[in-house]
Amino acid sequence: MVRLGMPESDYPDIRELHLFSEMADEPFMTLMRGAYVQNFPPRIELITEGDSSDFLHIVLSGSVDLFSSWNGRETSMATAWPVSTFILAATIKDAPYLMSARTLEKSRIALVPSQDVRAVFDADQGFARAIVSELAQCYRSVIKAQKDLKLRSSLERLANHLLQQQKHSGDVNEFDLQFEKRRLASVLGMTPENLSRAFKALHPYGVEIDGSHVRIADLGELKRFAKPDPLIDDPST
Amino acid sequence: MVRLGMPESDYPDIRELHLFSEMADEPFMTLMRGAYVQNFPPRIELITEGDSSDFLHIVLSGSVDLFSSWNGRETSMATAWPVSTFILAATIKDAPYLMSARTLEKSRIALVPSQDVRAVFDADQGFARAIVSELAQCYRSVIKAQKDLKLRSSLERLANHLLQQQKHSGDVNEFDLQFEKRRLASVLGMTPENLSRAFKALHPYGVEIDGSHVRIADLGELKRFAKPDPLIDDPST
DNA sequence: CCGTTTTCTTGATCTGGATCAAGTCATCGG
DNA sequence: CCGATGACTTGATCCAGATCAAGAAAACGG
Structure with missing residues (x-):
């Protein structure tokens, strides 16, 4: 140091x-x-x-x-x-x-x-x-985070987080998680155990996970579930 | 208008x-x-x-x-x-x-x-x-609110809210709630039903409620439960 | 390369808090 | 004063998510 x-x-x-x-x-x-x-x-x-x-x-x-x-x-x-x-x-x-x-x-x-x-x-x-x-x-970022926390279930938060990551990775349908799962869980306000189950629960909406690699088989389906909202999920505004 | x-x-x-x-x-x-x-x-x-x-x-x-x-x-x-x-x-x-x-x-x-x-x-x-x-x-206010939400149970949030109100009312042991209970519930991130039960659950810690009037019989006991923290509960810093 | 440590997963169980359903109470316009 | 509307309470039930426990898979230091 x-x-x-x-x-x-x-x-x-x-x-x-x-x-x-x-x-x-x-x-x-x-x-x-x-x-x-x-x-x-x-x-x-x-x-x-x-x-x-x-x-x-x-x-x-x-x-x-x-x-x-x-x-x-x-x-x-x-x-x-x-x-x-x-x-x-x-x-x-x-x-x-x-x-x-x-x-x-x-x-x-x-x-x-x-x-x-x-x-x-x-x-x-x-x-x-x-x-x-x-x-x-x-300030606006924290407000968005607060809306995310108060208005959504953990599954919805994860789904929207994945959509954000997907966009961030250049709108491709496969990408790697930016950080380890235990941290992601904490960021999303849930436990690691529950994050694991949440990934599985998103399978019907076309989310496949392998280690830290994510594949989104059906973006439309995931969006239909996640209902992303620019006033919560768009980091730029 | x-x-x-x-x-x-x-x-x-x-x-x-x-x-x-x-x-x-x-x-x-x-x-x-x-x-x-x-x-x-x-x-x-x-x-x-x-x-x-x-x-x-x-x-x-x-x-x-x-x-x-x-x-x-x-x-x-x-x-x-x-x-x-x-x-x-x-x-x-x-x-x-x-x-x-x-x-x-x-x-x-x-x-x-x-x-x-x-x-x-x-x-x-x-x-x-x-x-x-x-x-x-x-910005700092929202960060505090977020810590409150992510780190505490609803009962703890209510207890700390009451301590804040008590202080705001001039450190007396009786005061009136600033807003109606359904809004308080929403602010604290809970349902009205649960707020009602939460007030009861605080009874053992010396909280008495009558309509919108609050009496705190044992401030020390309530504080022991609520564990207020200036980095979450002090609105001035 | 192997043993250790940590993360991740999976299942079983528990619980805080939501939801549903009724009933009581307070407020208020007529 | 009454009836209606909305707030609040209370009880019964349900569910999302936490916790506990244990195994599997990675990561890492030697």
Whole structure:
């Protein structure tokens, strides 16, 4: 786990993030100069809920599980993929993290001091606008997740998740699950045992599963069951 | 249902909202001059999910239920009380509403054109900062709600809700429920029948209920059961 | 390559909460 | 004041999904 200033070779990837793409060069450089990059092995806890938010985190490679615990129980809330940020809201409000984060695999994470983020927000209008847009996006994502949870059964959630993955994989009828099943279960708010059964229960709707490989024999049939709704399932709006 | 330009007597209330308190006078007046105020009877649908977001809404008096539907089911997502705004995220992103809204009682609602909000955001730094802060706050509220849903049983959710209400009522041991039980049930993600039984199930922990009046005989006992957690239950952080 | 560990599956059982069905109570317009 | 409508409660039943238990299949470290 080596900590070092950010190598300039990482700048372009970060610059492309829509959070940083619309700002002027100089404030961007200010942010980058104060930032660090660290390489983490799998399953390392990066932040713990309740801690104060000293850094905005950016996943450069690998992936990060955002999860929460209460009274001995634990649930996956979301996953951060490259290249994206996480815990922006805590950074902005200078408030404690509401979620913990751990690497799922070997990951490179950039750390930008929260103070710098707040300072540059005031100095650069493009950055300010991008932060607002990103926050609004995050908010809408959680609302969608909440609707998914409150309005659907676990089988319906799985069916819609598969449709999302299918679309994400380029509208082909075969693809691999993005993460291990026990995590998928937690994300969907169910147990691993039940996920196993849910896959079987989707068989009549043309879903075939082999390990982490999914084949959707009849997309129309699955859609008829899942009833996908852009106001819940479309991540872009 | 009368539509008219906003009377100046409403300005001070709105000005006090932290969304508008830190901005300069002139852009504030710009927003107000473009705004409308309407009086609505109870149970009127103000906005429908999926519609485009033409106005930022501000509850001046009364209260508003934010709810969502899918496949014939419906759930309450949140309640907007005076004086606060709702659907800020949709306004900012110029994206369709993710939730519908209906008045719970006779209500006065101010409508600020979304275009104006976006324009003034670019012109006034104080307003920009306030919007970011408000959005981050909203985001964190939903995350808390999601943790509540995924990590707790309905009985635990009710117990913690009562503790929140108790605190909100000024730390007294008797208070009235803020809304009718069928809505409370929906907010807590349960059925009215089950809410009824849940109140009874909390009796051993010192909860007594009479109509909408609640008496908490033993706060310590209830807390021992509910295990409130600031990272889920504290609305301010 | 093998033994260990972990994930995944499958079956049996249990339970929290939903649904269905009635009845009671409160509110309110006439 | 009455009748009607909708809210709330209570009991009986049902079901989705959790839990428990055990085996099968992968993943992994040496």
